[in-house]
Each structure stands twice: as structure tokens, then as C-alpha cells.
Amino acid sequence: MYDHISEQSRRRILDKMEIMRQQQLNEAAQQIIEFAKTPVELKADLDRFIVGQERGKKTMATAIAFHYRRLGHALKTALAENSKDIEQALRQTRTPKANIVLIGPTGCGKTYTAEVASGLIGVPFVVEDMTKFSETGYVGQNTGDILIDLLVAAGGNPQVAQMGVVYLDEIDKIAGEAIAYRDVSGRGVQKGLLKLIEGVENTVDLGRERLSLSTRHVLFIAGGVFEKLDAIVQKRMDLHGFSGDWQDYLLTEDLVVFGMERQLMGRFPVRVTYDMLTTQNLMDILTQCEESPLQAYIHDFKTWGIELVFTAEALKAIALRSQQERTGARGLISILHRVLSEDLFRRPGSYTGLLQVDEGYVRRRLQ
Numbered sequence: 001m002y003d004h005i006s007e008q009s010r011r012r013i014l015d016k017m018e019i020m021r022q023q024q025l026n027e028a029a030q031q032i033i034e035f036a037k038t039p040v041e042l043k044a045d046l047d048r049f050i051v052g053q054e055r056g057k058k059t060m061a062t063a064i065a066f067h068y069r070r071l072g073h074a075l076k077t078a079l080a081e082n083s084k085d086i087e088q089a090l091r092q093t094r095t096p097k098a099n100i101v102l103i104g105p106t107g108c109g110k111t112y113t114a115e116v117a118s119g120l121i122g123v124p125f126v127v128e129d130m131t132k133f134s135e136t137g138y139v140g141q142n143t144g145d146i147l148i149d150l151l152v153a154a155g156g157n158p159q160v161a162q163m164g165v166v167y168l169d170e171i172d173k174i175a176g177e178a179i180a181y182r183d184v185s186g187r188g189v190q191k192g193l194l195k196l197i198e199g200v201e202n203t204v205d206l207g208r209e210r211l212s213l214s215t216r217h218v219l220f221i222a223g224g225v226f227e228k229l230d231a232i233v234q235k236r237m238d239l240h241g242f243s244g245d246w247q248d249y250l251l252t253e254d255l256v257v258f259g260m261e262r263q264l265m266g267r268f269p270v271r272v273t274y275d276m277l278t279t280q281n282l283m284d285i286l287t288q289c290e291e292s293p294l295q296a297y298i299h300d301f302k303t304w305g306i307e308l309v310f311t312a313e314a315l316k317a318i319a320l321r322s323q324q325e326r327t328g329a330r331g332l333i334s335i336l337h338r339v340l341s342e343d344l345f346r347r348p349g350s351y352t353g354l355l356q357v358d359e360g361y362v363r364r365r366l367q
Helices: 007-033 039-047 054-081 086-092 110-121 145-153 187-198 229-240 252-258 262-266 279-287 293-302 312-325 330-346 359-365
Strands: 100-103 125-129 165-169 201-205 210-214 219-224 270-273 306-310 353-357
Touching: 007 054, 007 086, 039 054, 039 110, 054 086, 054 100, 054 110, 054 219, 054 270, 100 110, 110 125, 110 165, 110 219, 125 145, 145 201, 145 210, 187 262, 229 252, 252 262, 279 293, 279 312, 279 330, 293 306, 293 330, 306 312, 312 330, 312 359, 330 353, 330 359
Parallel strands: 100 219, 100 270, 125 165, 165 219, 306 353
Antiparallel strands: 201 210
16 A cells, blocks of 8 residues: 555655654754763762673773763854754764773673663664674675664664674674684674774665665673683783782783784773672672562562561572572562562462562572
8 A cells, every 4th residue: 555655645755754763863852962970970870780890881981971072062162064964063073982891790881881881871772692693794784783782772763873883792702712613703803893893984785775884982891701811811920910809900902812813902991890799799780789570579479458578687598609600780680580480470469568589488499
């Protein structure tokens, strides 16, 4: 039936879509222009969601705040010179980027920090699992697919997309290895990322349509565990007679020895390290974090007239189990669900009142 739509109606729809696209672009640009959070203020906002990682959050907040403050100021200046033409202003704006490498164990808050920060600023955010990518795309995805995901996150608007954040998850898994059969997804993918991260104009092939998308203003954050990287740094420290925390001595050369491309790591000037979460950190996530999984369960039970309460000993038992399973904060939801699964099934509609969970209850459920 759409084949019979009149030319006039089709034009009206296209005009309406263009108005909406321009409005979306104006709002996104205005958010960045008006972004005025200091690094201290941005870190305070991150503190509401991410427990611990004080040193890492300071570095993250500083890099992100300066990136968007710098971009906002440049956009404001360019708009004044280009009669409020945002697309032209974006093309003419030149700002140095401080892409970030974020190193830390599983479940310590790496991805979540980037997600929360992008949400606080109000820009598109995508997470890309680098283990799914290959050099050419004949096995898995290729790096060009990152642009499509970013475009989708930006509502199909390429100008909004180029102001977003891309989180390259498990970047360490594409480190090169000196093994003949290893790699359609190692160094080749790293080299494929170079073009995106350099900030050039890229063509996104959408089948019937091709769009131009610049990554000049996209902030890239590369996260990974980088297992045994500390040993590489420590070996160099011992060789030169240095002492102290290896995190303070991390150099690009260490990442190259690990298997990362020197050119790629050179485009990530900011290095952030996160620590393994402590038992107290995990307990604080359950009780203090703004998006605590425990608070979500408490709210769910409350809708059925049930008051869910965990004792301090029960919370500690859950935190210790998460440490034992080495899943960090990410594993807390799974553990809570295992503890409460029977109650989630049987209690609603058959019981109202207090439901107290103590240490013994947790241990029995996790046997």
C-alpha cells in the first residue's frame, strides 16, 4: 500500500523527518556546548554509581570532562562563525582527543564507568566486544560495523553519532601472538581500528544508501583485563631498579610487549587502572550504589507487600561468594538471584510481611 503514497505526502514525511533530525542535532550540540561539569563534579556524579576505584575515577572524570568541555567550546566558537550551521561547525572544529585505555579485572566497573559518564553528558554510547571482530569480516564482524552501531545509538543521525563514546571491550583479547595460525582477529583488527580512532571521514554502507561519518570527535575508551601486564611492567622496573606500584610505571612499551600495536596504543594517551573490588566494596555496591541490584529486588518484593531485609552477615557472605567466583560486581546479580529464586517464585500472592535473609539462609541457597 505504501507504493501508492502521493508525492506530496512523501515529501511531507521526508520534510518532517528532516526537521526531527535537525532538532535532534541541535539538542545534542546544545547539551555539549552547555556541558560545564568540572572533573570534581563529574567524579562526584560517578561516585553515586561506581564504588571504589578512587584513583581511576579521578583520571576518567578529568579526561572525559576536558574532552567534552573542549569540544563544546570549539563548537560554540565555530557556530558563531558559521551562522549556526552545526554540520559545518563540526567539520571545522579541531580538538585534540584523549582516548582512554582502561585496565582492570573482570567486574570492577570498567564498562559501567564509561556508560554512566556518557549518560551524564547525554551522548550516544556503544559497547563493542572486540572478540567478535576479524580483520576482513569473513570470520565475525569487521571494525567498520562499529560505525553502524554508533549510528544506531545516535538515532541514525551521523552528526550526533560523531559526538558519542565508543567502548572497545576486551581490547586485550586482540593482542598479537607469535603463532602462525593465530590471527584473523589479532593485529589485523588492531590495524583496522587505527583508521576509526584517527578521526577520519568514514563511509557507512547501509545497502541502498551510504553515509559519511567522521570519528574526529568520538571518544574511544578501550577496556580489558590485560592479564599478566603487571608482570611485564614489574620486570622492566626490576631491570632499572625502580620500586613502587607497577600502575605508576606503566608505559606504551609495556603494552607493546603485551601484544598491542604501538601505533594504536599511541592514540590512547590516557591510561587508567582499576583494582580488584574488596569485600567491603562489594557490600557497598549492594547497599549504597544508586543502581544497586539488591535495591531492585527490595523494590520488586515491596510491590507484592513483602519487606525484604538482608542482615550484614548475609551481605558479607554474598560479597565473599562473588570474590570466590571472581565475577566482581557483575556476579552480584546472579548470586542474589540464586539466593532469592525460590522466594521470587513462591512468595508473591501467598505471603506478605517481613522476609529476612541471614547468613545461614544465603549459605544454604548457595550450596
